[in-house]
Amino acid sequence: MKTSTSARATDNETGKPNRKEDILLSAERLFAMRSYDAVSIRDIADEAGVPSRLVGYYYGKKEDLFDAIFVHRQDNIAERRRRIQDADLQGPPEQALREIVNAWCGPVITMRDKPEGEHFLVLVARSVWEQSEVAIETIKRHYDALAEDFIAALAIIYPDRPRTWHCWAYQWSLGALLMHIADRRVERLSRGAAQPGDPSALPRLVSFLCAGIHAMAQEPAA
Structure with missing residues (x-):
């Protein structure tokens, strides 16, 4: 960067x-x-x-x-919320899950591919990771509603699971997304073959997240 x-x-x-x-x-x-x-x-x-x-x-x-x-970048957050809220969650769980994960990830990866979007998304990741008092309050104010939308959608797809299950699924998904957009180590580890935030990797990222959540759903309910 x-x-x-x-x-x-x-x-x-x-x-x-x-x-x-x-x-x-x-x-x-x-x-x-x-x-x-x-x-x-x-x-x-x-x-x-x-x-x-x-x-x-x-x-x-x-x-x-x-x-x-964050106010200046509200359009991206609003698009993600709209796409999650508009998703069809009544079909097969695997299909519904892929739709909401793609709705949640897609606008981020599109934004990350633009020079003006990279700085903001790295800032979001740093704010989540570093947990300063100001950052915590800012993330809460601008992103908690989006998180609630994602968690609520998971609750519709997997109604037999408790809220803690849905929250962990969101939290672990967020970790993978933040690493994709902000961590540059993949470039070094791949000897230059992979680039951070690569938009062409979106389908694989979505598949990775869906597979993880789906695997969680196969475990016996607590």
Whole structure:
């Protein structure tokens, strides 16, 4: 993942530099690279090429700017929720499961394949893994509803399993998805043959997750 101060946002109507968006995208890159606690307002201002006072002028405190990044990317979260809610869960369990897993993963992999999406998704993964107080609250605010949608869909497909079962299925699926989008070690281990976030790997990722959940379902109910 690379950061660059050369690409500046511009206003679509006037063609002039969009300093507010520059600040947001610069913060997104830096938080993804270093973590929330390791980045200062001064760092963000320097990355965006603006005076420090403008960061506070546009976004307020650092935690407000952090939250604004997630608000800026709400369309991706909304698409995932819509696709899960629209999924047909009344067919065979294996078919229904594949539909919701694909709905949950697909928009993420599509976003990861775009330069502007990589920084955000690495930031999401870092926020989940590092568990800072601000990150925990931000993930809860923006992603818990999506998690609930996934868990609720699993409960329809596997109604004889307790909520804890559905929650573990979600949690372990999330771990695999985050590793796919954020961990670059696969490139080294494969000697360059595999790339992190590879969109062509989506069908295999979906198959992997479905196979794991389906295998769980074959075990006797506790």
